Amino acid sequence: MRMVDLIEKKRDGGSLSKEEIQFIIDGYTKGDIPDYQLSAFLMTVFYQDMTDEEITNMTLAMASSGEMIDLSGIQGIKVDKHSTGGVGDTTTLILAPLVASVGVSVAKMSGRGLGYTGGTIDKLEAIPGFQVELPDEKFIQLVNESHVAVIGQSGDLAPADKKLYALRDVTATVNSIPLIASSIMSKKIAAGADAIVLDVTTGEGAFMKNIEEARRLAETMVRIGKLANRQTMAVISDMSQPLGEAIGNSLEIVEAIETLQGNGPEDLVEMCYALGSQMVVLAEKAATLEEARGLLEEALASGKALEKFREMIRNQGGDDTIVDEPARLLSAKYQIELPAKSTGVVQKIVANEIGIAAMLLGAGRATKEDAINYAVGIKLHKKVGMPVKEGESLLTIYADSENIDEVKELIYKNIEIGDSGEEPVLIHDIITL
Numbered sequence: 001m002r003m004v005d006l007i008e009k010k011r012d013g014g015s016l017s018k019e020e021i022q023f024i025i026d027g028y029t030k031g032d033i034p035d036y037q038l039s040a041f042l043m044t045v046f047y048q049d050m051t052d053e054e055i056t057n058m059t060l061a062m063a064s065s066g067e068m069i070d071l072s073g074i075q076g077i078k079v080d081k082h083s084t085g086g087v088g089d090t091t092t093l094i095l096a097p098l099v100a101s102v103g104v105s106v107a108k109m110s111g112r113g114l115g116y117t118g119g120t121i122d123k124l125e126a127i128p129g130f131q132v133e134l135p136d137e138k139f140i141q142l143v144n145e146s147h148v149a150v151i152g153q154s155g156d157l158a159p160a161d162k163k164l165y166a167l168r169d170v171t172a173t174v175n176s177i178p179l180i181a182s183s184i185m186s187k188k189i190a191a192g193a194d195a196i197v198l199d200v201t202t203g204e205g206a207f208m209k210n211i212e213e214a215r216r217l218a219e220t221m222v223r224i225g226k227l228a229n230r231q232t233m234a235v236i237s238d239m240s241q242p243l244g245e246a247i248g249n250s251l252e253i254v255e256a257i258e259t260l261q262g263n264g265p266e267d268l269v270e271m272c273y274a275l276g277s278q279m280v281v282l283a284e285k286a287a288t289l290e291e292a293r294g295l296l297e298e299a300l301a302s303g304k305a306l307e308k309f310r311e312m313i314r315n316q317g318g319d320d321t322i323v324d325e326p327a328r329l330l331s332a333k334y335q336i337e338l339p340a341k342s343t344g345v346v347q348k349i350v351a352n353e354i355g356i357a358a359m360l361l362g363a364g365r366a367t368k369e370d371a372i373n374y375a376v377g378i379k380l381h382k383k384v385g386m387p388v389k390e391g392e393s394l395l396t397i398y399a400d401s402e403n404i405d406e407v408k409e410l411i412y413k414n415i416e417i418g419d420s421g422e423e424p425v426l427i428h429d430i431i432t433l
Helices: 003-011 018-030 035-048 052-063 091-100 120-124 136-146 159-170 177-190 211-227 249-260 266-282 289-302 304-315 351-361 405-413
Strands: 079-083 106-110 148-152 195-202 231-238 334-339 344-349 377-380 393-399 415-418 427-431
Touching: 003 018, 003 035, 018 035, 018 052, 018 159, 035 159, 035 177, 052 159, 052 177, 052 211, 079 091, 079 106, 079 177, 079 266, 091 106, 091 120, 091 148, 091 249, 091 266, 091 289, 091 304, 106 120, 106 136, 120 148, 120 249, 136 148, 136 304, 148 304, 159 177, 177 195, 177 211, 195 211, 195 266, 211 231, 211 427, 231 266, 249 266, 249 304, 249 377, 266 289, 266 427, 289 304, 334 405, 351 377, 351 393, 351 405, 393 405
Parallel strands: 079 195, 106 148, 195 231
Antiparallel strands: 231 427, 334 393, 344 415, 377 393
16 A cells, blocks of 8 residues: 555545555554655645545544543543633533533543633643643542543544644645544544533634534534444534633633632523533433533532532642632733723624734743743623723733733724624534434
8 A cells, every 4th residue: 555546546536445544544643654745645635525434434543543541430421522612712611510510420631722822721720739630540530439520631642633733734734624523533532431512613713714614514523423433412602702701711710610609601601501411411311401401500509510610629639719719810910901992882802813812911822832821811891792881891901011002902903892783693503413
């Protein structure tokens, strides 16, 4: 078997067999296939697409390129949740303890962030003492005892994906649905969950800018999951404006605590109920979504979910007193209000540009080597559809420098105020196939 023949076959619109795809993934992971040939292959996929069978075979080959996590020692159905990303996406911080508080086993492996803010792991490290690296035995023990633990992804998880993604990034082949789907699902399958709930975001702050692209990605990933014998479903959600109000690592931890206390932003709470209800049903802790939502609402109202978050922090070495005093995490030197320049209704908040503003403050990484400033970020006071008066604060900027004119200018350019505006639809579709 020769790589040049497989490139030619795919270039001409042919379908690759399971064995041919395995040859490509194994060869590139081991270094036997050079970057220039794999780059050519990626471009053929970008233009020629792939069948569901090809995507599934590539996903499974990538998943098996490294460690396959064995969660069989954890009792019950293990449910994982994955978001395709966005701005202010605090859901995992809330969902993990919320869903665990009704008896669902949440053995969550999350990544670090590259972009607007940190990933879930970076955000948890904003909690003093929180340990994101645990031995496998301790991880399994905590989930069996408390139903929840959230740790960093193993460095050995789907190494083929790491190599492929780095090459896609420099060959203009990132935005390919077969390549996106296999990248996400290879890690989810390798992580060992029995069931997977996918939050596929769409809009300015998401990878998929329109609903049609998001729907195809969601349907592709759900098919892959089912072909790999994982119960899988997807929610297509809106990311045209930031989710919730907080953008920044410590700010999002505080927002998660406030939400678990029953004081969360309406859109964030609704998103957590929508995703959480699916997780509870897949874990067979409720027969219907309505029953599942009822369990989650009771857990939030009674304080069970908040106590589960406290327990999770304590179990992983963190300072759980921040649950009672979350303001202690807000340590930025300056809190700067940004006043509205006119009276009207907020018509648009361009999510990705507001995310970039947070990154410029230091809340995210432009490169893998960058350090994250946990203290900085943005707290929105107005969302799309809300009235605002001239001079009223649109948001608070948490910064460690007063020299933030570039950040202010960027935000002003990307918040539009007019005569009218409507709150966007939060959930566009649910894909179960």
